[in-house]
Amino acid sequence: MIPKRFDYYSPTSLQEAIQLLHENTEAKVLAGGQSLLPMMKLRMFEPSALIDISRLTDLSYIRDEGEYLAIGSLTTHDVVEHDETIKDRLTLLYEAVYRLGDKQVRNLGTIGGSVCHADPAADLPTALLVADVSFVMEGKSGKRVVPARDFFLDFYTTALAHDEILTEIQVPYLPRRSGSAYIKHSLREADFAIANVGTIVTIEEDGKTCREARIGLGTVGTTPLRSSPAEQYLKGREFDETSIAEAAERSIEGVDPPSDVHGSGEYRLKMIKVITKRALRLASRRAGARGEIAR
Ligand SMILES: Cc1cc2nc3c(=O)[nH]c(=O)nc-3n(C[C@H](O)[C@H](O)[C@H](O)COP(=O)(O)OP(=O)(O)OC[C@H]3O[C@@H](n4cnc5c(N)ncnc54)[C@H](O)[C@@H]3O)c2cc1C
Structure with missing residues (x-):
């Protein structure tokens, strides 16, 4: 060791x-x-x-930039967890960090470190993929901004070049009438996820119809994934128990999670459906949906 x-x-x-x-x-x-x-x-x-890079304290901040929240890459999980704006307006991010490891890990670990490590079982990559964040990086050839969907390339591999440092994560605020939720299924409270799901839903003025649903899955492959079949199914439908259950069924379409000592692929598929349903219920209630939605 x-x-x-x-x-x-x-x-x-x-x-x-x-x-x-x-x-x-x-x-x-x-x-x-x-x-x-x-x-x-x-x-x-x-x-x-x-x-x-721990002496680069300029990289530790949370700033309101109007359209988005800018989070410096060296900001610790503990600081993210206790930020009131994140808790109120970007709830899934709060829910992704408050059970990330234990207190000691959250005191030292940084948001930038977690995404650059790019472990598909980690909490933040899934939540940030769903939040449609942008990653700001700087290297010898200057500064560039990469959207989350192009950032996670493979197991422990991101779009960062060797001489690039991730400096900031830009998290867009949710549109009006939106709600979000992140759920991790793990053996013990602070463990890595066996399955994790993040969702953001936006409803129309009528308080029922889905304008947009975003669903992200972790632990299902070499990177976190968005579930297009479930997202497309929900768009334009009313949020209720039937549509949420069907979306949960579709969330696993085309997904082939690995089996390991923590759980078989089959078990993961079952758990993804269960927590997708719970996350969609939570997010749609938080968005103010008025359909028949179980607690
Ligand atoms: C006991 C324990 C329990 C844990 N439980 C969980 C859990 O439940 N959920 C979870 O998601 N994670 C968990 N983790 C993992 C851990 O919390 C994160 O992966 C960690 O916080 C990473 O951040 P760090 O600052 O420590 O990064 P480091 O360990 O310092 O770096 C991680 C990687 O990112 C690179 N890197 C770091 N910062 C940058 C940057 N700004 N630019 C470019 N590259 C960079 C490093 O080179 C390295 O490859 C756990 C860890 C431990 C030890």
Whole structure:
């Protein structure tokens, strides 16, 4: 359980960190260390150097930018969990972090670290995919913004180039008459998900009809996925127990989750349907839907 030897750098500016990454092609960024250090101890990652960005405190913030909420990549899960705007207006994000690991993990782990790690069983990638966020990254060739649907490429792999650092996550506020919910199914409270689902629904003026439904699934493949069959089915239909149950059935269309020690693929499929139904009920009630929706 001892990592391979590595060099350690502690830059004091973003430009210095980018330069160090550029010069050290086998280096990795270190943020809160809650995923990287365990992986290094298991020798699953063996970087030649760590570029510790924890002194770049300018990257820790939550700012209202009018259309969206800007969250600095070094913002810890604990800070996200206790932000009132997030709790009130982006509830699924709050629900994705308040059971993420335990208090110690949330105190050290960062939102940027969690998305860059890109574990398909993690909570934030699924929630942020559903929230249609944009990721801002900076590297040697400048700054670029990548939408969430193009960011998660594979197991532990994102669109970040080697010398790029994720600096900000831009989370659009939900449209009027919207509600959101995130549900994780895990063995114990703070465990990684066996199945996780995030939803955002928007209803029409009539208080019943679905204008838009977004449904994201984690733990089903190498990246979090959006469930197009369920999203398309709900669009234009009234929210009630029948449509929610049918959408939950369709949420697993084309999905083939892996089996592992935490649960078989078959079990995951069943649990996705169960929690999709619960998340849709919650989100549609939060959006103000007036149909027959169970508690
Ligand atoms: C006991 C325990 C329980 C946990 N439970 C859960 C859980 O229930 N749900 C869950 O989702 N996660 C869980 N985790 C995982 C963990 O909380 C997150 O993955 C972690 O917070 C990642 O953030 P970090 O700042 O610690 O990143 P680090 O570990 O420092 O880095 C993770 C990866 O991201 C890269 N990176 C970090 N920041 C940047 C950046 N700004 N730009 C570019 N690359 C970057 C690093 O190079 C590394 O590859 C758990 C971890 C532990 C130890």
